[in-house]
Amino acid sequence: MAARVHELTGQRRPFVHATVVRAQAPTSAVPGDDAVILADGSIEGFVGGVCAETSVRAAALDTLRDGNTVLLRVLPNESEQFPSVPGAQVVVNPCLSGGAIEIFLRPMLPRPLIGIAGETTPIGAAVVTLAGFLDLEITKPMSYAGASAVVVAGLGRGDEQAIRAALDAGVPLVALVASRTRSAAVLDSLGLSPAERARVRPHAGIDIGARTHKEIALSVLAEIIRDLRATEDAPHAPLHLTDISEMSGGRTAIDPICGMTVVIGEDTPHAVVDGVEHWFCCAGCRDRFVAA
Template identity: 35%
Template sequence: MTDDTDAQTQTDTSGRSRDAAASPETVDRVAREYTEAGRPFARVTVVRREAPVSAHVGDRAVVTPDGELLGWIGGVACAQSVAIREAKAALETGEPRLVGIAPDPDTVDRPGLEAFPMRCHSQGTLELFVEPVTTPARLVVVGDSPIGRALVRLASELSFAVTAVVPSGTEVAGADEVATATDDVDALAEIVRGATWVVAASMGATDDVTVAAALASGVPYVGLVASRRRADELCERVADRTGRAADEVRAAVTSPAGLDIGAKTPEEVGVSVLAELVAVRRAGEVTDAGTLDAATTGEWSETGTATTDASADETATDSDGAGEPNGTVATERAVVTDPVCGMDVVVGEAAATATHDGETYHFCGVGCREAFVDDPARFLERVES
C-alpha cells in the first residue's frame, strides 16, 4: 500500500504527474532508436528510494546530450536537474555513476556514490544509476584512392568504426564495413546516415555526390580532400544540385580536410585528417587551415544543424562581478546557487532565469523563478550570506 506521503508527491512542483510522463515502454523504444541511430544518451534508473518521493525502484528515463529528460524518476524539479546534470557529465566522461540525493547528503554518502542535497520541499531520498550509452564514432570514407585507403587503415587503429565506400568487389584493409559506391545521392545518403564523420576522398570521381549525400543526412562533419579552388567549384555544383545557397554548402564542408602539418604522402594526409577528427572529438573545436567551431561540430540534430547556447558564453562585466549570474563571475560551466531552493545550477543550463537590479539569477525550475520574482528581497539575503 502507498503511504500518504507517497500519494501526495505524485506530481512535481510544476504540476506534472507520473501519468503525464513517458511510459517505460516509450522510454525503452526511444533508447533503442537512439542506439540504432548512433546517437548518444544516458539511461537513468531509480535503484533506491525513501519516502516521500514519487519515484519507485525501477523507474527510468533517458537524458539526451542537450539535457532533455524523457521518462520518470520522480517529479521534483530539483532531483530532475541533478539527474540531468550528472547524465550530461557521464556522457562527457563515458563513465557510469551512482548518484544519491537526500536532505542530508551525509546519510547516503559512501565510496562509489556521489551525494547531493535534496533541496526541494518534498524532501525524500533517491539513488540513481546513471549509465552513458554511446557508440564508437563512425567514420565513412568515400573513395578508392591512396589517401582514402590510408585513412581507413590508420583510422582502424583508433576508436573509430570505419566504413569504406568503394566500387563493388574492392577490398579495403582496416575497414569494419565495406559499402558499394554509387552516384545516386539518396542511396549514398542512406549509407552515411548516422555517421559522425564523412570524408570525401575519391579525388573528384564522386566527391560532389558524397557532399550532397552527407548534407542530406545531417552528418555533423563533412571533410573533402581537395584544394581550396576545387572545393569552391564542387560546392557551387552541389549548391546548384541541391537548391542550397553556395555559401551554406561551403560553410558546411571542411576543405582541405585535415590539419596543416605539411603532409605530402597519402599516409601523411591520412594522419592530418585523423588528427583533425580527434581534435574536434576531444575538444569540440580546433583552428586549422579552415576553422572548425561549434557551428560545425554541434550536437546531432534531425536537420544536421548545429546548436549553440549563447547563454553559456556569459562573461564578466566589471571587476566586482556586477551583472554576473547569482553574484559570481561566470566561467565555462560555472555553477551558481538557486537563491530559492539553494540547489547548484550550471550557468547556461538553468531551467529558468530572472533579472533583478541588472543581475541575472538562475533557477532549477520555473517554480523557484516565480517565487523569486514575487519577492526578490526575501531570497537575496540568502545569496548575500
C-alpha cells in the first residue's frame, strides 16, 4: 500500500490513508492492515470486512471535507468492552462479527499550487522561499493549469504575457507585483474583460509597510491566503485549495436491517421493494430484507 500512497500523492489526488491500529478477535482485521479511500468513496486495501468498510468509507469522506485526522472505533454494540480512547469517533456496527477495531484515518490532501512568473527576481525568489515554508507547491514556469494563484513578479519583464497565460489557464487569482501606476498601465494594455479584471490584484500585497524583498513577498502571500481562505466553504479547513471534482456527493441512507448509515455509491448493495429504493451495508442485509 505504501507504493499506492506514493503514487496518489504524486498525482495530487486527495485520499485518506486508513490504518488498523488495534483489533479485538474475532474481527478479520489485524493491526497494520491498511487501505486508501479515494474521493469517490472507493476503497483499495483491507481494513476489515464489508460492514467495517462501510463505516470507514463514511468517516473517511468526512475527513476529506474537513481535513482532520480521526481515530475511528468500530464496535459491534454499545456495551462492548474495548479500551477507550479520549476523542475517538465511535461507530456501533451491528454487522461486525463479534470483534472491535480502531482505525486511524489520515486525510492526504494535495498542497495548493502557486505559480510564479519572475522567480529569479529578488521578490520572486523570496516568494519561492516563503511558499515552501507555508507548504505551498510551486508550479513549473508558465505551467499554471490547476494553480490556485499566480504571482507575477517579473518587474517589467514579461508581466503582460504571464497575466494573460494565467487568466487563460483559469487561475482564480493573479497577484501583480508592481506600483499602482505601472499596474494600471499593464492592465489597460491587456484589454481585459470585467470578469478577468476582477481576478487580478494590481499592486498586490497587504499593507504592512513592507520595504525589503522578503517583506514584500510576505505581504503578497498574505493577501493570497486571505483571499483564498475567504472562498473556502469551511474557514478552518486546511488550505488545500483544490477542487475535489471526484468527491462523492455524500448521499447516505440507513440500512433498514442493521440501522447502519451507508454511503450510496455504484457498488452499494441496493434493492427496490414495492417501488421504494433501499440501500444496505452488505449483500447479507439486502438479501434478508428482500426475503422478509
